[in-house]
Amino acid sequence: QTVVTQEPSFSVSPGGTVTLTCGLSSGSVSTTFYPSWYQQTPGQAPRTLIYYTNTRSSGVPDRFSGSILGNKAALTITGAQADDEADYYCVLYMGNDLWVFGGGTKLTVL
Amino acid sequence: QLQLQESGPGLVKPSETLSLTCTVSGGSVSSSSYYWSWIRQPPGKGLEWIGGIYYTGSTYYNPPLKSRVTISVDTSKNQFSLKVNSVTAADTAVYYCARGSGWYWYFDFWGRGTLVTVPS
Numbered sequence: 758q759t760v761v762t763q764e765p766s767f768s769v770s771p772g773g774t775v776t777l778t779c780g781l782s783s784g785s786v787s788t789t790f791y792p793s794w795y796q797q798t799p800g801q802a803p804r805t806l807i808y809y810t811n812t813r814s815s816g817v818p819d820r821f822s823g824s825i826l827g828n829k830a831a832l833t834i835t836g837a838q839a840d841d842e843a844d845y846y847c848v849l850y851m852g853n854d855l856w857v858f859g860g861g862t863k864l865t866v867l
Numbered sequence: 868q869l870q871l872q873e874s875g876p877g878l879v880k881p882s883e884t885l886s887l888t889c890t891v892s893g894g895s896v897s898s899s900s901y902y903w904s905w906i907r908q909p910p911g912k913g914l915e916w917i918g919g920i921y922y923t924g925s926t927y928y929n930p931p932l933k934s935r936v937t938i939s940v941d942t943s944k945n946q947f948s949l950k951v952n953s954v955t956a957a958d959t960a961v962y963y964c965a966r967g968s969g970w971y972w973y974f975d976f977w978g979r980g981t982l983v984t985v986p987s
Contacts, residue, residue, distance in 0.1 A: 793973035808973035854927035
């Protein structure tokens with residue numbers, strides 16, 4: 758089964774920029790996988806950040822942006838804030854009514 | 868604003884069937900171009916898509932779970948449900964229901980989640 762890969766952890770300084778990536782164990786991620794990104798803080802349900810590669814969900818600050826970088830989907834946080842400390846998950850639509858979550862990236866802001 | 872609320876037993880015995888319901892308010896499970904999904908998260912681990920049901924009634928499941936999972940919809944109650952049979956401790960997780968957008972293939976609304984424990 759296809760595995761969606763994410764960095765297990767990442768750290769960023771307050772005000773800094775960080776790019777998290779979402780790849781495939783075999784092959785390249787493109788817009789045809791409709792990559793989406795979700796933020797989850799402890800004890801809370803996931804919050805939708807980005808869909809269709811680079812479209813921000815309603816109410817999401819513009820410091821969050823999505824893109825394709827090389828053969829991966831990417832989530833960039835520009836001007837990181839303390840409350841951006843969370844787990845971030847990407848999801849890829851594999852076609853044939855199948856979605857696969859990445860393992861998540863734990864982002865620390867310090 | 869669409870809202871989803873999971874409900875069901877918080878404790879299920881091994882080998883029995885886990886049953887959860889998601890009640891939808893502020894929208895209809897019969898709306899076209901949406902699908903209604905279940906997603907779970909074992910304690911301290913990542914998210915796993917379980918499966919879903921399209922507004923047409925078509926169902927689709929994550930292959931590793933397919934043999935044990937059934938998702939159904941009750942349009943009269945505006946609810947959809949999840950059943951997982953033959954549960955083990957590995958099925959212990961927070962279970963989320965979510966709405967998926969059929970235009971851009973992502974999950975746009977989530978329930979708060981409910982913890983289901985299967986003792987070992």
